[in-house]
Amino acid sequence: MASESEAFRDWIAVCDNGNACFAYGPGREGFGWIRVAVEPGPDARPEVAAGYWPDQAEKTRAFALTIDGTNYPMTLAANEPVAAEMPAARALEAVRALANGRTARIGPEHELSLSGAAAALLWIDERQGRVNTVTALRRPGSRPASSVPGAPPLPVVTPAQAVSQAGFGDQNQVLPAALETVPAVAECRSETSEHWIGKEVMSARLNATTELWAVPCFAGAYNMGHDWYITGPGGRAPRPARLASTSDAPTAGTINGGYSPETRTITAFAKGRGVGDCGTASTWTWTGREFTLTSESEMRECWGVPADYWPTTWRTR
Structure with a gap:
């Protein structure tokens, strides 16, 4: 449904x-x-x-x-x-x-x-x-x-196994040279080179041969954007992550995003305005092959509704 x-x-x-x-x-x-x-x-x-x-x-x-x-x-x-x-x-x-x-x-x-x-x-x-x-x-x-009909079954999403994050994280990361040559990455880097967000590179190990890299692309008053890439060791053979939503085509970008190795999830919280009473909150789970949308809530009207009371638009189990 x-x-x-x-x-x-x-x-x-x-x-x-x-x-x-x-x-x-x-x-x-x-x-x-x-x-x-x-x-x-x-x-x-x-x-x-x-x-x-x-x-x-x-x-x-x-x-x-x-x-x-x-x-x-x-x-x-x-x-x-x-x-x-x-x-x-x-x-x-x-x-x-x-x-x-x-x-x-x-x-x-x-x-x-x-x-x-x-x-x-x-x-x-x-x-x-x-x-x-x-x-x-x-x-x-x-x-x-x-x-009254019962609830329809929810999609089942199983996270991949957790792996060591030694050498990876969201502090003081240097973007691999193989990623720097990707045209879209080079464009992001040129636009953020003189801005503090240019240093906000994030990385994670997804498995023994797969890495995750987040390239900072923009920053506004209350939103920060990253593009995410799935790569081989050392950033080689990069491909954009495919992050689906219920309302738009899949994209590699997140707003106010981050990765949690404990849950194997990318989360994002795109604010419609600074107080955070409208926008979209999303979670994608790494399954071992791809990131799958596992939860989404969206409040399109800026009426003062706290995020805990936003409507869910996608759920999984």
Whole structure:
């Protein structure tokens, strides 16, 4: 199953390849957010989280989600920005109230937009097979929960065996001469030669005859770019890594990337803006032959949503 996303007026909805789904609504005038998340399958129940950027006095203040005058108390989960979660016992009630509501706010005064909420929640019901069941978010009915399809199987990814990293790492690495002659590498080196990022070469041993090298290519205010190459010993016979995503063609580049030899993974966190409330977080695992996408989350709207509450777009096991 492919991941999919849709926009419904002010709201967005996302379902990943495992059919876990998420709906998000913004605060009016760009202040605050709300998230509804629900796993696939007959036993799943929605989870509700909401948040906003606080002033100093609000950082430790519990708050409620208020829908058409009814309060749904929430428990603080983080302070900057404020994020809170709703007890499970009232979450489905609150979600259905959102779908039919006229007004909503979080905290004492932060109004939320409900324009598109009903359509986003119905889209999730349709994707997960919940319409007219007792588990439906938007359009409940009498059909039992047992009629909801189960979760599709997730792809299985097995990491390669760990190997010694003696002589490799992300400090004081010298790029091999065989890599320096690659035209794309030479271009990156020319653009970063006078910049501190030019020294940010990373390397790792993938197995007895295979190495991994990261070439610094650019740096901005809050993002740093590297291109990754898989090579033979000493950087010989280099080929660009193939790092897939759910939304773009595979590339050799990462933003704010790094390699962990303990987990055999490249990770990246591309920020949409400096506070890191939007962008893409990705992980690729070395299987012994290639790097395979093993997790991805992406928040396209800069609404103040912390990365822990972004929608997943790809999962594996």
